[in-house]
Amino acid sequence: MKPAPFRYHLPATLQEALELLAELGDDAKVLAGGQSLLPMLGYRLTAPAHLVDIGGLSELRGWELDEAGLRIRAMARQREVELDPDIGLRFPILHAAIAHVAHAQIRNRGTVCGSVAHADPAAELPATMVALGATMVLERSGGRREVPAADFFQFHFTTAIETGELLTEVRIPSPRSGSTGTFLEISHRKGDFALVGVAATVVADGDRVAAARIVCAGVAPTPFVAVAAEQAVVGRVLDDATLLVAQYCASEGMSPTDDFHAEGAYRRQVAGVLVRRSLDVIRSQQGALSA
């Protein structure tokens, strides 16, 4: 299998990469970990004239973890982020979500930012970023802007990234005190994309839920915020009755379509079940919340 011919560029600095992207415009694609792009090139689902490999940019490696939160740069590999114990402690939901992405061999190359930029509707990380209230930092030659995750994902494989822009960083704010979260999913086999995934975070105030963010992957073109389920838990104790109400509210407004992998009705059902289970995990993690 061979991609259609392309020219390969390996910029040495971020500045150079941004100038290349500005100059080449729509004819160029960014190559990060290549774990989604290379299969697409192989099948010739895309055939850009130029590939701009950002793998050589030391400025884009790694992440910054401090009081303010976590800033994951463009070339931080999924597996590095997954294995970092400090990130796991501060952002258990991110750790749990990454562990569901493909296999270790793919996560060794795939980047967190690449998954976000690719915006597969069944991918774990876009939903997780919405649940964590992340902000995407987009840079272009001579400019930069920040887009909240909730506005970033626009449609299947479509984001706010414009021609000439590079997603240089995903910023995740420090969780509020008393907050905890988890990521659960159902997939055909381990490592497959989610049939349905649920990223849930809850902020506790005493034994009650002060705030909740519940986001589903795999049920809509973009991450689906289960607003009705969130409303069902806010201000309440997470007892079994509340969990059941959240389960039945979760799919309100959700209209997943039938596809090769599963029927829409199945996805709605599973989304509700996963919402309940994730709240169950959260109440066992956060002692005060267990009624």
Add this chain to the structure above:
Amino acid sequence: MPEDPATSSGGCEVIELSFVVNGEPVTLSSDVRVSLAEILRRDLRLTGTHLGCEHGSCGACTVIVDGLAVRSCLMLAAQAQGADVETVEGLARGDELDDLQAAFREHHALQCGFCTSGFLMSLTARLREGPVVSEFQAREALSGNICRCTGYVGLVDAVLSLAADSGKEPLK
């Protein structure tokens, strides 16, 4: 040398590559579109690395690059510039199988052998991170590769036998 149609670039960009394979420095020029797997098989004749699906699903092409198990079908050779690459050919010392290979033979961890090199490389990288002592860990370590023949039982036994050899009792 007459142009070999298998290696000619067909008018595509040609780049110079150099990296280390199984301890030996290698320098060659290639059409930039080519995957690391194809360079290994076609140019270096290291055909122990197999290509099954060529889209990341099966794991047959797994090699170790800079210490990490990766899909060589999902890496442009250009992305391996300067890297240290290990393939299945690097495991045995001459005619002597390494411990993992010997355990595969002992425990019938292969039938047709198509998947074997990929499993060996995934597991080699995994075992360097620490021992695999439970069936759960073994299945986790095997989960990124597909075998159509064995049903995985022999593979699990082979991995766990290494823990037993090291004096740790496998937890079943």
